[in-house]
Amino acid sequence: MTIKENYELAKQSYEKWGIQVDEVLETLKKVPVSIHCWQGDDVTGFEVNQRELSGGIDVTGNYPGKATTAAELRQDLEKALSFIPGKHRVNLHAIYAETNGEVVERDELEPKHFENWVAWAKEQGLGLDFNPTLFSHEKAADGLTLSHPDEKIRQFWIDHCIKSRKIGEYFGKELGTPCLTNVWIPDGYKDIPSDRLTPRRRLKDALDKIFAEKLNESHNLDAVESKVFGIGSESYVVGSHEFYLGYALKNNKICLLDTGHYHPTETVSNKISSMLLYSDKLALHVSRPVRWDSDHVVILDDELKEIALEIVRNGALDKVIIGLDFFDASINRIAAWTIGTRNMIKSLLYALLIPHDHFRQLQEDGNFTERLALMEEFKTYPFGAIWDYYCEQMGVPVREAWLQDVKAYENEVLSKR
Structure with a gap:
């Protein structure tokens, strides 16, 4: 799957909780x-x-x-x-x-x-x-x-x-x-x-x-x-x-x-x-x-x-x-x-990418079981797919791709100082 396809799939996981992922990325840019x-x-x-x-x-x-x-x-x-x-x-x-x-x-x-x-x-x-x-x-x-x-x-x-x-x-x-x-x-x-x-x-x-x-x-x-x-x-x-x-x-x-x-x-x-x-x-x-x-x-x-x-x-x-x-x-x-x-x-x-209002209400209601369960589950939500797409959209390397460029810069520039 492409980065875009992974992103669209990941969005569905978050949007069922009312999180507008495209708006999140616009906020992050600022x-x-x-x-x-x-x-x-x-x-x-x-x-x-x-x-x-x-x-x-x-x-x-x-x-x-x-x-x-x-x-x-x-x-x-x-x-x-x-x-x-x-x-x-x-x-x-x-x-x-x-x-x-x-x-x-x-x-x-x-x-x-x-x-x-x-x-x-x-x-x-x-x-x-x-x-x-x-x-x-x-x-x-x-x-x-x-x-x-x-x-x-x-x-x-x-x-x-x-x-x-x-x-x-x-x-x-x-x-x-x-x-x-x-x-x-x-x-x-x-x-x-x-x-x-x-x-x-x-x-x-x-x-x-x-x-x-x-x-x-x-x-x-x-x-x-x-x-x-x-x-x-x-x-x-x-x-x-x-x-x-x-x-x-x-x-x-x-x-x-x-x-x-x-x-x-x-x-x-x-x-x-x-x-x-x-x-x-x-x-x-x-x-x-x-x-x-x-x-x-x-x-x-x-x-x-x-x-x-x-x-x-x-x-x-x-x-x-x-x-x-x-x-x-x-x-x-x-x-x-x-x-x-x-x-x-x-x-x-x-x-x-966390539904804070929902989590806050669970705490106010004393529903600590569901609060803990959801807070833990969100730790493994497909956040990485959203990050990859954000990097691609912002014109910077995705994942560890930047490391090769750093190595080249070290060989061409840093090693000669």
């Missing part, structure tokens, strides 16, 4: 995923005075062919995007500035240092998101930035974040779609602190200064990202979940949840519905922690499906800003982007 640029170069960036990766971040592996210039990184992103259905976004860090060989400190970065990225995004029809880079720097060597007791160091990072917001605003103005500018810091202590409050008070004051200037939300959206623990901050993180959740709610900022930033038994999927009650928007960095915040490539596992289900069943596709955050240098980096992003989109399709 959901952007913000693809992180740093998978392509192992989070090294392109600063002239490039520093060693730090801040509790570790990229393992030495697979050949990583991008060493912004032009190479954009070329690799284009290749990955050619395998991914839909129109999406690219997420940049400040260390991906292009300064034409000039040393430009992070508190001096300007929109002009990202003009090539904006021109490229316009050509590709992409939106851009942004992050100040508060790690891999001598002024973050002791693991403290916005909460640092040294006022001069703290001010340096405040100024960097202020500059980053202006860069995000520039992206939004130029591209006609708001840039999510997200603040994450590595601040914390390896061992038990003797004072938890004072660093958090300094962080709150720093954030107030960073966000003092109100920017047009049609150009820039501000987000703050929490973390529970990290390498070198196992005992205490200044910007904890509770800290940023409170700050975001009180100051009308977006709280960003990274799926790797919680303890192993905590799930981000279980937080989404609660946060949607109190927040107009929330943001995600979807990763795959393995025992710790190790940022493995996203796979189609139960938690990824549950995240998508929580977004879809709560009518929050326009409220949850979906971004990715993983970096694996042990495998082909373009394959990593492709696998992870396609899986994020697959999970959304899976969630869109």
Whole structure:
């Protein structure tokens, strides 16, 4: 049978539950995923005075062919995007500035240092998101930035974040779609602190200064990202979940949840519905922690499906800003982007093909037997046939066909770097 024939047959299984599959695919086309640029170069960036990766971040592996210039990184992103259905976004860090060989400190970065990225995004029809880079720097060597007791160091990072917001605003103005500018810091202590409050008070004051200037939300959206623990901050993180959740709610900022930033038994999927009650928007960095915040490539596992289900069943596709955050240098980096992003989109399709209203009513009626039975049966409904057809219709490879193209690109381009 052809892909189209399999699709038509699969549609019948879903449509008997009132799911209009053609409409589902139209909905899916409109959901952007913000693809992180740093998978392509192992989070090294392109600063002239490039520093060693730090801040509790570790990229393992030495697979050949990583991008060493912004032009190479954009070329690799284009290749990955050619395998991914839909129109999406690219997420940049400040260390991906292009300064034409000039040393430009992070508190001096300007929109002009990202003009090539904006021109490229316009050509590709992409939106851009942004992050100040508060790690891999001598002024973050002791693991403290916005909460640092040294006022001069703290001010340096405040100024960097202020500059980053202006860069995000520039992206939004130029591209006609708001840039999510997200603040994450590595601040914390390896061992038990003797004072938890004072660093958090300094962080709150720093954030107030960073966000003092109100920017047009049609150009820039501000987000703050929490973390529970990290390498070198196992005992205490200044910007904890509770800290940023409170700050975001009180100051009308977006709280960003990274799926790797919680303890192993905590799930981000279980937080989404609660946060949607109190927040107009929330943001995600979807990763795959393995025992710790190790940022493995996203796979189609139960938690990824549950995240998508929580977004879809709560009518929050326009409220949850979906971004990715993983970096694996042990495998082909373009394959990593492709696998992870396609899986994020697959999970959304899976969630869109569930009769949520029916399942919700079963729960309200106390019919837990039928609820459990149907939830399990839908796990093996012919979702794969719908995905194959969607890929074909969107002009990207079906199933694993993209892998041969990646291998050819590795031989022709990556192996020669």
